[in-house]
Amino acid sequence: MPTYTLAFPLQAELEIRKSRFIAYAIPVADRDAAMTELQRLRAEHASATHVCWALLAGGHSGMSDDGEPSGTAGRPILEVMRHHELEGVLAAVVRYYGGIKLGAGGLVRAYTDAIAVALKEAQRIERIAYARLVVEVDYADEARVRRWIEQAGHTLAHGEHGAAARLTIQLPASEQDTARAALRDATHGRARFPDPEAGEGGAQP
Structure with a gap:
């Protein structure tokens, strides 16, 4: 069954109850390349409250809620990527907290929506082994x-x-x-x- 990566990096931003959610979807060769991209994003958004992410890269996949309640960020991001049948992609959502708590359900929706918007116009290319x-x-x-x-x-x-x-x-x-x-x-x-x-x-x- 074919898998797909992205033709180029994507970005989108949502504001939900005064919190900013900036989503990134970046094609990467492997986990090392993904970690390099994460370091870059953390440096670029040094004052952000959270940098949550999910990676689909064969046997080196992973995810992180980065301080958000367990299961409210990394897993929703991962599920959106799986829905798009992506492989070799890092998806990260940077959150700047706006002072209003969203609750677990609200966070799941926010992280899901942010990465879904970034991938809405995704140009997928077949990943060749x-x-x-x-x-x-x-x-x-x-x-x-x-x-x-x-x-x-x-x-x-x-x-x-x-x-x-x-x-x-x-x-x-x-x-x-x-x-x-x-x-x-x-x-x-x-x-x-x-x-x-x-x-x-x-x-x-």
Whole structure:
């Protein structure tokens, strides 16, 4: 099932009973990148009462109520993101307290509405999973393989030269089987595909 990230960062602001809620939705590569963005937002809004957030990034997802009552901020933000089928996105809502308490239900609505407004005009792009394919060829075939990588629009991530040329190609995971077939064809069946973790000689036919 496809997942989606955002084409670009989004921002929206709501005022609810004198409190300001500033929502951000930011595409991020991983948790480290998300934490860097959070630090930036906290620095930018140093006088804010709360900076609540949720992150969907595979096995590194998370959320924080940042001092709001438990379950009233991070989880509502996360649920809105899940509704949009987002992945690789940090959503944060900065609150400047206006002096009027909203109650638990009011807070859930406020954080839900703030991030929902930010995502209302979201331009989603399909998130492509990438993989690395290792191909091992004799030196006579190396130039042919490099030319195929360039023509196919893939990336040569790494090259090693031992008894044979061992090239690591970065490409969409869904195209690995097609790439193997094309490389076998380009080298008249001489291309070998070792396990990326194996040393030389661990080739699969």
